[in-house]
Amino acid sequence: MGEDKKEENQQDKTLHVAAVGLLLLVIGVVLVFALSAWKVQPLIKGTLATGIDVFAVLYIDAQFIERLVEPFSEKSPLKKDTFGNTSKITDSKKQLTEAQGLAKAISDQLNQIQATHPNQDFRDLHKNDLTKDLATKKDQSDKAVNDLSKEVEGQSMRRVYSFWGLTSLMGMVLVYGTVGMFQTVGLPFQDITYSGVTWLSGHALDSILSGVIVGAGTKPLHDLIGTLEKSSTQGSGSSS
Numbered sequence: 001m002g003e004d005k006k007e008e009n010q011q012d013k014t015l016h017v018a019a020v021g022l023l024l025l026v027i028g029v030v031l032v033f034a035l036s037a038w039k040v041q042p043l044i045k046g047t048l049a050t051g052i053d054v055f056a057v058l059y060i061d062a063q064f065i066e067r068l069v070e071p072f073s074e075k076s077p078l079k080k081d082t083f084g085n086t087s088k089i090t091d092s093k094k095q096l097t098e099a100q101g102l103a104k105a106i107s108d109q110l111n112q113i114q115a116t117h118p119n120q121d122f123r124d125l126h127k128n129d130l131t132k133d134l135a136t137k138k139d140q141s142d143k144a145v146n147d148l149s150k151e152v153e154g155q156s157m158r159r160v161y162s163f164w165g166l167t168s169l170m171g172m173v174l175v176y177g178t179v180g181m182f183q184t185v186g187l188p189f190q191d192i193t194y195s196g197v198t199w200l201s202g203h204a205l206d207s208i209l210s211g212v213i214v215g216a217g218t219k220p221l222h223d224l225i226g227t228l229e230k231s232s233t234q235g236s237g238s239s240s
Contacts, residue, residue: 010154017158021165028169029208032176036204043177055225058181058210061174062218065167164215172211180206181213185228 044057175181180203182188189202214221 010150014154014158014161018161021161021163024165024169025212028165028172028211031169032172032204032207032211033200035173035176036198036201040176042179042203044179053225055181055184055228057178058175058184058214059218059221059225061171061178062214062216062221064174065170065215066217068170069163069167167215167217168212169215170211171213171215172207175210175214176204176207181210182206 180188183203183206189205191198191202192200192205213224
């Protein structure tokens with residue numbers, strides 16, 4: 001009953017942090033809507049220097065977010081708890097290994113004297129006690145490792161959810177002030193208008209979608225850029 005309650009509390013914590021991450025994401029969308037409504041223009045003007053890839057600006061945005069969030073991520077209580085519990089798991093596994101090694105050594109000694117000791121009941125009693133003690137220690141260690149593993153998994157998920165919302169928010173605002181990914185590949189969105197009024201600019205919509213991608217970090221962005229450039233190269237080769 002207590003274990004079920006503990007697991008339920010962990011799930012509640014994860015849901016609460018996920019809700020905070022989602023709220024930050026919504027705030028990012030609202031900010032982009034507001035910037036679009038106020039007709040705020042991107043801050044970057046002009047063209048890229050010769051030899052600079054068109055995706056460089058997006059990569060710089062992602063780098064900026066990572067460097068800005070990194071100090072807070074390192075000091076995050078969630079990360080500290082995660083590493084603390086990971087250390088406890090390592091200690092529990094070490095204790096289990098030591099207990100198994102000790103039990104094997106004692107078992108080997110009992111086996112050695114089994115042929116010469118005159119009292120069969122004495123030998124059987126010690127072996128049974130040893131087997132029960134080892135089984136108890138193994139169950140306790142396995143349970144500790146399993147509980148701590150679940151705790152670490154929950155803390156890692158909560159950390160991902162919290163920073164996912166924050167970095168996505170930052171990515172949307174940064175992309176709005178620079179350039180969107182869909183614009184970069186030559187597929188800009190059309191402005192969303194109704195009765196002659198622009199409700200959402202194409203750049204704003206691009207910023208919302210691209211901001212989530214940029215907020216995911218440099219590695220996913222680098223992989224995506226590599227895939228796009230590879231497809232572009234293959235397309236150029238086949239057309240020629």
